[in-house]
Amino acid sequence: MRQHVETELMTHPGLHENSLTKILEDVVEEVRLSIDKDINGADLLHSLLSAPWLNSLLRVYECLLEYTRTSPRPCLLYASTLSQEIMRDMRSLTAPSPEAQELYMLLRARHFQALLSAHDSVAQKDYSPVLPPLPDDLPEDEEAMRIVCLVKNKQPLGATIKKDEKTGEIFIARVIHGGLADRSGLLYPGDKLVEVNGEPVEGLEPVQVIQILIHSQGTILFKVIPNSPQPPTSQATLYMRAMVDYNPLQDPSIPCPDAGMAFSKGDLLQIVDQRDVQWWQARLLPNTTDCAGLVPSPSHFKSKKREFWWSQSYQAHTCIKSLSAADVGEEEGAFEEKSADADDEAFETEEGEHSGHMEGFYIAGFRYSLRLWRRRAPRKRRQSCQSCNPNSCHSASTSPYEEVLNYQRNRSEPPRLIVLLGPSGVGVNELRRRLIKINPNTFQGPIPYTTRLPRSGEVNGREYHFITKELFEYLMVNHKFIEYGEHKRHLYGTCFDSIKDVLDSGKTCIIDIEPHCIHAVRTKKLKPYIIFVKPPSLEHMKLTRTDAKFIANSYFKTSFRDEDFEKIEEAARIMEAQYSQFFDCVIVNDRLQDTCMDLFAAIQHAQEGATVDTSQLDQLR
Numbered sequence: 114m115r116q117h118v119e120t121e122l123m124t125h126p127g128l129h130e131n132s133l134t135k136i137l138e139d140v141v142e143e144v145r146l147s148i149d150k151d152i153n154g155a156d157l158l159h160s161l162l163s164a165p166w167l168n169s170l171l172r173v174y175e176c177l178l179e180y181t182r183t184s185p186r187p188c189l190l191y192a193s194t195l196s197q198e199i200m201r202d203m204r205s206l207t208a209p210s211p212e213a214q215e216l217y218m219l220l221r222a223r224h225f226q227a228l229l230s231a232h233d234s235v236a237q238k239d240y241s242p243v244l245p246p247l248p249d250d251l252p253e254d255e256e257a258m259r260i261v262c263l264v265k266n267k268q269p270l271g272a273t274i275k276k277d278e279k280t281g282e283i284f285i286a287r288v289i290h291g292g293l294a295d296r297s298g299l300l301y302p303g304d305k306l307v308e309v310n311g312e313p314v315e316g317l318e319p320v321q322v323i324q325i326l327i328h329s330q331g332t333i334l335f336k337v338i339p340n341s342p343q344p345p346t347s348q349a350t351l352y353m354r355a356m357v358d359y360n361p362l363q364d365p366s367i368p369c370p371d372a373g374m375a376f377s378k379g380d381l382l383q384i385v386d387q388r389d390v391q392w393w394q395a396r397l398l399p400n401t402t403d404c405a406g407l408v409p410s411p412s413h414f415k416s417k418k419r420e421f422w423w424s425q426s427y428q429a430h431t432c433i434k435s436l437s438a439a440d441v442g443e444e445e446g447a448f449e450e451k452s453a454d455a456d457d458e459a460f461e462t463e464e465g466e467h468s469g470h471m472e473g474f475y476i477a478g479f480r481y482s483l484r485l486w487r488r489r490a491p492r493k494r495r496q497s498c499q500s501c502n503p504n505s506c507h508s509a510s511t512s513p514y515e516e517v518l519n520y521q522r523n524r525s526e527p528p529r530l531i532v533l534l535g536p537s538g539v540g541v542n543e544l545r546r547r548l549i550k551i552n553p554n555t556f557q558g559p560i561p562y563t564t565r566l567p568r569s570g571e572v573n574g575r576e577y578h579f580i581t582k583e584l585f586e587y588l589m590v591n592h593k594f595i596e597y598g599e600h601k602r603h604l605y606g607t608c609f610d611s612i613k614d615v616l617d618s619g620k621t622c623i624i625d626i627e628p629h630c631i632h633a634v635r636t637k638k639l640k641p642y643i644i645f646v647k648p649p650s651l652e653h654m655k656l657t658r659t660d661a662k663f664i665a666n667s668y669f670k671t672s673f674r675d676e677d678f679e680k681i682e683e684a685a686r687i688m689e690a691q692y693s694q695f696f697d698c699v700i701v702n703d704r705l706q707d708t709c710m711d712l713f714a715a716i717q718h719a720q721e722g723a724t725v726d727t728s729q730l731d732q733l734r
């Protein structure tokens with residue numbers, strides 16, 4: 114008989130190809146591979162799925178399924194009673210046979226009796242739980258409780274609690290998106306905490322409750338009085354670029370520093386919950402699988418912006434020292450004595466390549482004078498002041514985030530403006546010139562404006578747009594220039610119209626600007642892609658710039674000295690610290706050839722699909 118029972122179990126369904134057990138085996142194997150790949154949570158899932166109880170449960174389930182299919186009927190309604198009668202009859206036998214004795218032992222076994230009892234319950238369909246009757250004196254205001262069991266793992270529980278100062282009751286304050294509590298779907302903001310692991314929380318401080326949680330191992334049992342159900346709110350996910358640095362551990366206003374999320378200027382954030390006016394929930398991209406964290410909402414930022422944790426707002430008037438700017442400034446007096454137009458000539462004769470004529474086409478925007486006015490000491494140069502421009506973006510000083518969208522260029526749209534910036538001498542002009550030279554049908558620079566007279570051979574609208582001082586000043590006051598400056602009593606500037614001309618022709622316009630002009634180009638129309646050209650290490654600069662020369666003053670190009678490299682490095686560091694939130698891409702100009710390729714790839718990426726700021730751009734030009 115024993116043999117018969119075992120055989121029965123063996124022939125039960127459950128091991129054929131599509132059975133749940135087989136599927137579970139496959140899933141377990143799959144999860145095991147995920148552990149090898151170090152995927153978060155895979156080990157926990159693996160141990161859960163490999164648990165013997167789950168396997169047994171599935172087998173039972175499969176047996177039940179099989180029986181449902183064959184719908185067996187019970188022979189008797191009271192097999193248990195019958196077995197009792199048989200045993201009673203056997204006990205009255207004076208000399209029972211060995212078979213009768215074995216039968217008696219079997220029927221008497223507890224497991225068998227339990228089996229027969231279960232059989233009778235099923236046969237009589239007597240398996241609904243019998244609930245005790247409700248007491249008559251049930252108080253009207255009795256609240257329903259919910260018992261929530263969470264399995265603690267390495268992740269935080271993902272919920273914060275707060276105390277109602279009036280009643281002393283402890284509530285779930287917020288549930289962090291993607292955290293354990295959120296994924297359980299059983300804890301909601303406003304739920305009143307009654308017990309944690311059997312310990313009543315009445316009269317406790319939130320920190321004491323946290324201590325209970327910290328010391329709990331394995332599963333944590335919460336007893337809560339659920340908050341009245343809240344209507345589900347559908348929220349669009351927003352993507353934001355951080356304009357400031359934020360560290361929750363340095364923010365005294367955050368309700369729970371551990372639930373906060375630190376971010377740095379320029380980081381992309383996925384805002385997953387904006388229901389709270391003060392504290393949003395966000396994830397740091399690209400890790401969208403991580404649990405979200407609390408970040409201050411823009412309105413909270415504004416109200417707290419004077420506090421110490423609100424770091425480094427944008428300062429439009431910051432002076433980033435140009436390479437050898439002091440030298441240029443010092444020589445200015447002597448230089449003024451000489452011919453007012455000597456610069457361009459000197460540059461043309463010394464550096465024919467840079468004059469703009471190249472294999473049958475002309476590249477504008479690399480003239481000596483144009484580059485020189487920028488390099489003069491800021492106190493001397495007549496600087497375009499975008500911070501005073503009503504169209505310039507002050508949003509950075511008031512908003513910690515800017516909304517961004519994934520850019521998908523419509524073929525009918527003009528290309529995006531490509532903006533290069535970097536410390537003087539890092540190689541911005543060299544890179545821009547190379548790009549245009551390599552592919553003049555794709556890339557072009559804007560033709561600058563000047564008030565100086567054209568020289569022989571120069572064509573209006575080719576080297577420069579030659580205009581009168583009056584017209585230049587008219588354009589200036591009407592904010593038509595991205596930047597402008599004075600060099601040797603002549604005005605030079607880059608006008609928006611020149612950029613528009615290039616873009617309207619279908620070419621990619623590449624400009625280089627001083628960092629304080631970033632705000633001027635951040636318009637919805639131009640959709641600028643801002644590339645920061647960063648110097649390599651001092652050691653690499655020395656190695657790669659052995660033959661390089663930079664414009665040290667108005668007459669001479671000189672070789673780099675060690676202190677020049679140090680100045681480049683320092684200027685880059687300051688630029689990055691103050692403007693990195695605006696950089697779409699950072700390229701290290703180490704080996705020229707490689708940098709050109711990186712730049713080309715970055716520009717292609719920008720034109721085909723990359724994030725673009727949206728919300729703030731509307732407020733601009």
Ligand SMILES: Nc1ncnc2c1ncn2[C@@H]1O[C@H](COP(=O)(O)OP(=O)(O)OP(=O)(O)O)[C@@H](O)[C@H]1O
Pocket residue numbers: 436484488535536537538539540541542543544657658659660661662663664702703704705706708
């Ligand atoms: N990666 C590089 N390797 C070697 N030489 C380089 C590299 N990048 C630039 N150079 C050289 O360094 C010198 C300075 O470069 P460039 O004139 O482009 O600097 P810049 O950043 O435009 O400076 P400025 O803004 O002051 O005009 C040039 O001689 C250029 O050829």
